[in-house]
Amino acid sequence: MLRFTVRRLLLLVPILIGLSILVFLWIRALPGSPAESLLGERATAESIAQIREQYGLDDPLYVQYWRYVQTLAEGDLGTSISSRRPVTTEIKERFPATIELTLAAGLFALLFGIPLGFFAAKRYGGIFDNSSLVLSLIGVSIPIFFLGIILKWIFAVRLGWLPSIGRQDVLIEADHPTNFYVLDGIVTRNWEAAWDAVKHLILPAIALGSIPLALISRITRAAVLDVQNEDYVRTARAKGLPARTVDSRHVFRNAMLPISTVIGLQVGLLLSGAILTETVFAFPGIGTWIQASIENRDYPVLQGGILFVAVVVVVVNILVDLSYGLLNPRIRLAGR
Amino acid sequence: MSVAEIEAREVQMEVGTGDLWSEALHRLVRNPAAVVGALIVATFIVVAIFAPLLAPYSPLYQNLDLVADGCCPGPSRDYPLGVDDLGRDELSRIIYGARFSLLIGIVSVSVGLTFGLLLGSIAGYFRPLDSPIMRVMDVMLAIPGFLMAIGIAALLGPGLGSVMIAIGVINVPIFTRLMRGSILGQRDNDYVLAARAVGVPSRRILASHIIPNAISPVIVAGTLALATAIIDAAGLGFLGLGPQDPATPEWGTMLTDTVRYLQSAPFLAIFPGVAIVIVVMGFNLIGDGLREALDPKLRGRA
Numbered sequence: 001m002l003r004f005t006v007r008r009l010l011l012l013v014p015i016l017i018g019l020s021i022l023v024f025l026w027i028r029a030l031p032g033s034p035a036e037s038l039l040g041e042r043a044t045a046e047s048i049a050q051i052r053e054q055y056g057l058d059d060p061l062y063v064q065y066w067r068y069v070q071t072l073a074e075g076d077l078g079t080s081i082s083s084r085r086p087v088t089t090e091i092k093e094r095f096p097a098t099i100e101l102t103l104a105a106g107l108f109a110l111l112f113g114i115p116l117g118f119f120a121a122k123r124y125g126g127i128f129d130n131s132s133l134v135l136s137l138i139g140v141s142i143p144i145f146f147l148g149i150i151l152k153w154i155f156a157v158r159l160g161w162l163p164s165i166g167r168q169d170v171l172i173e174a175d176h177p178t179n180f181y182v183l184d185g186i187v188t189r190n191w192e193a194a195w196d197a198v199k200h201l202i203l204p205a206i207a208l209g210s211i212p213l214a215l216i217s218r219i220t221r222a223a224v225l226d227v228q229n230e231d232y233v234r235t236a237r238a239k240g241l242p243a244r245t246v247d248s249r250h251v252f253r254n255a256m257l258p259i260s261t262v263i264g265l266q267v268g269l270l271l272s273g274a275i276l277t278e279t280v281f282a283f284p285g286i287g288t289w290i291q292a293s294i295e296n297r298d299y300p301v302l303q304g305g306i307l308f309v310a311v312v313v314v315v316v317n318i319l320v321d322l323s324y325g326l327l328n329p330r331i332r333l334a335g336r
Numbered sequence: 337m338s339v340a341e342i343e344a345r346e347v348q349m350e351v352g353t354g355d356l357w358s359e360a361l362h363r364l365v366r367n368p369a370a371v372v373g374a375l376i377v378a379t380f381i382v383v384a385i386f387a388p389l390l391a392p393y394s395p396l397y398q399n400l401d402l403v404a405d406g407c408c409p410g411p412s413r414d415y416p417l418g419v420d421d422l423g424r425d426e427l428s429r430i431i432y433g434a435r436f437s438l439l440i441g442i443v444s445v446s447v448g449l450t451f452g453l454l455l456g457s458i459a460g461y462f463r464p465l466d467s468p469i470m471r472v473m474d475v476m477l478a479i480p481g482f483l484m485a486i487g488i489a490a491l492l493g494p495g496l497g498s499v500m501i502a503i504g505v506i507n508v509p510i511f512t513r514l515m516r517g518s519i520l521g522q523r524d525n526d527y528v529l530a531a532r533a534v535g536v537p538s539r540r541i542l543a544s545h546i547i548p549n550a551i552s553p554v555i556v557a558g559t560l561a562l563a564t565a566i567i568d569a570a571g572l573g574f575l576g577l578g579p580q581d582p583a584t585p586e587w588g589t590m591l592t593d594t595v596r597y598l599q600s601a602p603f604l605a606i607f608p609g610v611a612i613v614i615v616v617m618g619f620n621l622i623g624d625g626l627r628e629a630l631d632p633k634l635r636g637r638a
Contacts, residue, residue, distance in 0.1 A: 014474075018475030019479070026491060138613070138617070142613050143570050143588075143609070143613075143616075145570075145571060146605075149595060149609065150609070153602050153605070153606075268483075269480065272480035272481070272483040279575065290486070294575055294577065302490055310478065310480070310483065313478065313480055314478045
């Protein structure tokens with residue numbers, strides 16, 4: 001297991017190096033040279049030359065790349081043009097909101113997707129199965145921001161059941177020691193604030209979780225159908241185990257293996273989808289921040305945001321990979 | 337490759353009976369879901385091509401009298417889907433919008449397909465180049481596709497071209513990986529060995545033996561990629577990276593512009609959204625149908 005873990009962790013290195021090269025080239029390719037954007041309209045030929053010298057813009061590319069990696073290693077992602085604050089500070093403030101939303105969406109997808117797929121497979125070919133297939137087809141065909149708009153229109157605008165924007169009602173006084181609003185409410189025993197934060201999460205989480213929900217229920221259905229015809233399931237039935245025991249011990253457990261890999265793949269989808277969902281619900285996380293940076297052409301924020309989200313996705317995928325090795329001995333042994 | 341080309345190819349293949357393609361076509365037309373998908377996509381293509389004949393108004397024509405009392409009057413006899421905040425006919429704009437979705441889908445998937453097939457064939461067939469190409473693709477796949485599309489489109493500036501390039505680029509690693517895997521599966525087959533034994537040059541083996549046999553998973557993925565491309569394009573449009581010119585009524589951009597009126601005129605957001613869902617569903621249905629039809633394991637069951 002140790003060897004397997006080390007091998008997987010080593011895979012991170014080339015990917016992170018490649019990622020930093022891509023982002024570095026992306027910054028270099030941006031329209032307008034950094035010197036001009038620093039000086040604005042007052043730029044003269046001499047002052048540009050001076051800035052180029054000062055920031056080392058005339059150095060060979062690999063020297064500049066090395067300097068870029070060094071600043072990254074120090075945890076410096078630059079300064080936002082629009083707010084004039086360090087990009088890392090803003091990430092620290094905003095990322096908890098996105099984590100909260102992503103977790104809620106993932107939870108929604110798992111809690112509904114797995115049972116949906118399981119019962120669809122159990123009633124293969126029935127009405128429930130067919131309607132779950134149609135639902136999952138709609139789920140993968142609907143743009144999340146459109147689903148978000150529809151949910152917002154029905155449940156917030158028309159029915160007024162749930163709030164339509166933000167993370168917390170402005171009239172509620174609450175302390176935010178961790179910036180995870182639901183957790184904050186629980187920690188400070190401010191139940192009203194916690195419940196309010198949950199209500200703000202429901203619609204965005206459903207919108208964001210819809211595609212993973214559709215995929216997870218499809219995979220679960222296929223996996224259960226597959227496992228159901230395995231010899232060991234037939235043996236378990238033949239020796240007279242109750243149907244419920246066969247389902248939970250043999251069918252469900254083995255069907256979980258393919259499902260667990262799919263769950264890992266959803267993290268990237270959820271985080272990039274969060275950009276659209278947060279925009280629809282004006283949810284102040286990483287997504288609205290990236291969206292605003294597109295509008296303001298705030299390239300340091302865009303660069304930092306993309307790099308940060310990409311690194312999070314890569315790391316989470318490796319962790320999922322490792323847990324998959326724990327779950328499935330066949331994978332672990334094949335890695336030797 | 338567009339769906340039309342795929343279909344043309346299958347029709348052409350139908351002549352010789354008993355081969356994979358004609359069998360696949362037979363299975364496809366017996367699959368009701370795939371037929372529905374094909375009808376949706378065919379309608380979509382017809383609407384896109386004949387937009388000027390089908391649309392009751394020009395997408396730019398403004399009837400400002402209608403929005404004088406605020407936004408926006410709903411569906412009426414003259415304007416079946418209502419008018420937007422600038423007094424333009426919603427139906428006509430959706431009809432013209434089909435052109436842009438189709439264009440974005442076809443161009444971006446073709447870009448991804450061309451480079452993906454090229455790189456994937458090289459990586460799969462010429463061993464020394466395999467590792468360098470695939471490591472670059474791994475890095476690209478590590479970044480969530482939509483996030484990378486945002487980065488590329490933001491770099492190039494908002495517009496139809498940047499959306500197409502951005503989505504094309506994120507498709508490259510997907511097709512490269514698929515093609516490479518498919519070719520690796522074919523490379524050690526007996527017919528390749530036979531061709532090599534009689535001295536056929538490797539470029540010709542690749543072009544006329546391996547690629548035609550390795551292509552069917554790529555066709556399936558291409559159809560499904562069209563669906564994703566249309567969704568992603570709408571997403572980029574929604575974030576303000578789509579075409580900024582009012583003459584290009586792209587569906588995603590139409591949604592962004594009208595979200596402000598959700599309270600008074602929800603139909604302005606709902607109609608273009610429904611158009612996206614229907615078209616994407618069509619491509620997904622065909623893709624799933626093709627996957628089943630082209631699966632060699634299911635041969636002879638039709």
